[in-house]
Amino acid sequence: MNQSIFTAIDQKAPELTALRRDFHRYPETRWTEFRTSARIAEILTRLGYEVLMGQQVCKPECRMAAPEADVLEAARNRAMAQGADPVFLESMKGGFTGVIGILRRGEGPTVALRFDIDALPLTEATGHRSDREGYRSRNEGCMHGCGHDGHIAIGLGTAWALMQVREQLHGTVKLIFQPAEEGAQGARAVVDSGHLDGVEYVLGAHMMGGPETATGQIRIQSGKTLATSKFDAVFHGTPSHAGQAPEQGNNALLAAAAAIQGLYAIPRHGTAGTQINVGTIRGGSGRNVVCSEVRLEAEVRGETDAANTYMKQYAFRILRSAAEMHGCTVDITLAGEAVSVENTPALSEQLARVWESMGLPVQRRFDELWTASEDFACMAQRVQQQGGQSCYFRVLSACTAGLHQAGFDFDESALPTGVKAFVSAALELMK
Numbered sequence: 417m418n419q420s421i422f423t424a425i426d427q428k429a430p431e432l433t434a435l436r437r438d439f440h441r442y443p444e445t446r447w448t449e450f451r452t453s454a455r456i457a458e459i460l461t462r463l464g465y466e467v468l469m470g471q472q473v474c475k476p477e478c479r480m481a482a483p484e485a486d487v488l489e490a491a492r493n494r495a496m497a498q499g500a501d502p503v504f505l506e507s508m509k510g511g512f513t514g515v516i517g518i519l520r521r522g523e524g525p526t527v528a529l530r531f532d533i534d535a536l537p538l539t540e541a542t543g544h545r546s547d548r549e550g551y552r553s554r555n556e557g558c559m560h561g562c563g564h565d566g567h568i569a570i571g572l573g574t575a576w577a578l579m580q581v582r583e584q585l586h587g588t589v590k591l592i593f594q595p596a597e598e599g600a601q602g603a604r605a606v607v608d609s610g611h612l613d614g615v616e617y618v619l620g621a622h623m624m625g626g627p628e629t630a631t632g633q634i635r636i637q638s639g640k641t642l643a644t645s646k647f648d649a650v651f652h653g654t655p656s657h658a659g660q661a662p663e664q665g666n667n668a669l670l671a672a673a674a675a676i677q678g679l680y681a682i683p684r685h686g687t688a689g690t691q692i693n694v695g696t697i698r699g700g701s702g703r704n705v706v707c708s709e710v711r712l713e714a715e716v717r718g719e720t721d722a723a724n725t726y727m728k729q730y731a732f733r734i735l736r737s738a739a740e741m742h743g744c745t746v747d748i749t750l751a752g753e754a755v756s757v758e759n760t761p762a763l764s765e766q767l768a769r770v771w772e773s774m775g776l777p778v779q780r781r782f783d784e785l786w787t788a789s790e791d792f793a794c795m796a797q798r799v800q801q802q803g804g805q806s807c808y809f810r811v812l813s814a815c816t817a818g819l820h821q822a823g824f825d826f827d828e829s830a831l832p833t834g835v836k837a838f839v840s841a842a843l844e845l846m847k
C-alpha cells in the first residue's frame with residue numbers, strides 16, 4: 417500500500433474539520449436526521465456513489481420507536497429552513513433517515529463501513545469551544561455529544577478517499593450512514609432491511625478519549641459491548657375520586673411504583689453481569705384523582721445476550737404482574753435493542769498489522785470489554801452468522817469531557833486518522 421493516499425488525506429484535514437463543524441451546528445436526534453442525511457446524500461452523489469435513501473435504507477416494518485408525526489414534521493421543516501435539499505427531504509418523509517452509498521468495483525468481497533449520524537437530546541454547555549469558534553448547536557436542546565458528527569466527517573472523508581483509489585479496489589463497498597444509534601434502533605432496522613446480507617466484512621468505529629489521551633492512535637478492544645433492550649411501558653387504570661370512591665379506581669401509579677421496586681429487585685445472573693434502569697416516569701392528572709395512566713421508559717443490559725434476555729423476560733413479567741396486582745393493564749413496547757458480539761480476532765490482528773505498517777499506532781486491548789452498548793453489534797452479528805468478519809475499533813482523540821456530556825468535544829486532528837484507518841482497511845480487504 418503506498419503512502420500517497422495518506423498524504424492526500426492529511427491535506428484534506430481542514431475540510432474534514434469544516435464538515436464536522438457543519439454537522440455539529442445542526443444536530444438531529446433519532447429518525448429526524450433530515451438535514452444530516454440530505455447533506456450526506458448530496459456529497460455521496462457528487463462523488464459518484466450509488467445512493468440509497470428513505471425506505472430503501474430502513475423498511476417501515478423494520479423500524480422501532482419512530483417519533484410522532486408532529487415531531488417529524490417540525491424536524492423536517494427545520495431541516496428545510498437549514499438548507500436541506502427538498503428532493504432528498506421528500507424521499508425521507510415519515511422519518512426514513514439514513515443513507516447508504518455503494519461503490520461497485522467488480523468481483524471481490526462486499527465490505528460495509530458503518531458511520532452513525534444521530535445526536536443527543538442535550539443542551540451544549542456554555543463556554544464550549546463551539547461558542548468561541550462559531551459552530552455551536554443551532555438546534556435548541558440537541559447536541560452532538562457523542563462524536564457522531566466526527567463519525568460522519570470520517571465517513572465522508574473515507575467516501576472521497578476511496579474514490580481516489582478505486583482502481584485498487586476489487587469488490588463492493590457499502591458506506592452505511594446509520595440513523596438512530598442512541599437508543600439502539602437504527603442498526604437493527606438496517607440489518608432487518610437486508611443490507612448486511614452477503615457482506616463479508618463490516619467495520620465500525622467510535623471517537624474516544626479523555627483530556628490526557630494522545631490523539632491519532634487506534635485502539636482495538638474485544639469489540640464486546642453490553643447487550644441491551646429498551647422498552648416503554650404504559651399502565652392503564654381507572655380514574656376515580658380519591659376521597660369519595662378510591663375503591664372504584666384502579667391506580668396506575670401504584671402499579672408503576674410496584675413495578676419499579678420489582679424491576680430493581682430482579683436477582684443477578686450467575687454467568688454474566690446485568691444492569692437495569694428506569695429512566696423516566698410520567699403520570700397522574702391531579703392530587704385528588706386516582707391516577708389512570710403512567711408511562712415508564714426503562715432498559716436492561718447484559719454482558720451476554722442470554723443474560724440480557726433473562727433480564728428482559730423477568731422485567732416484562734414484573735410489569736405485567738404489577739399491573740395485575742392493582743387491577744390495571746400494561747402495554748409494553750420494545751423501543752430499541754442491541755446484541756453483544758465480539759470482534760473476529762483474525763480480522764482485528766490483520767487490521768492492526770496493516771495500520772501499523774502504514775504508520776498508524778495501534779493499542780491492542782483485545783480482551784477489553786466496553787461497558788456500554790453499541791448497536792453496531794447487530795450488524796456484526798449478522799455478518800458473523802454468514803461466516804463473515806467484523807471489527808469495531810476506537811479512534812483516540814483528546815476529549816474535553818465524557819461521551820453524552822454537555823461539555824463534550826474532541827480534538828479534530830483525529831479525523832484524518834479515522835479516514836486513514838477505514839481507507840487502508842478497505843484497500844487491504846479488497847486488494
Ligand SMILES: [Zn+2]
Pocket residue numbers: 562563564597622
Ligand atoms: Zn456514540
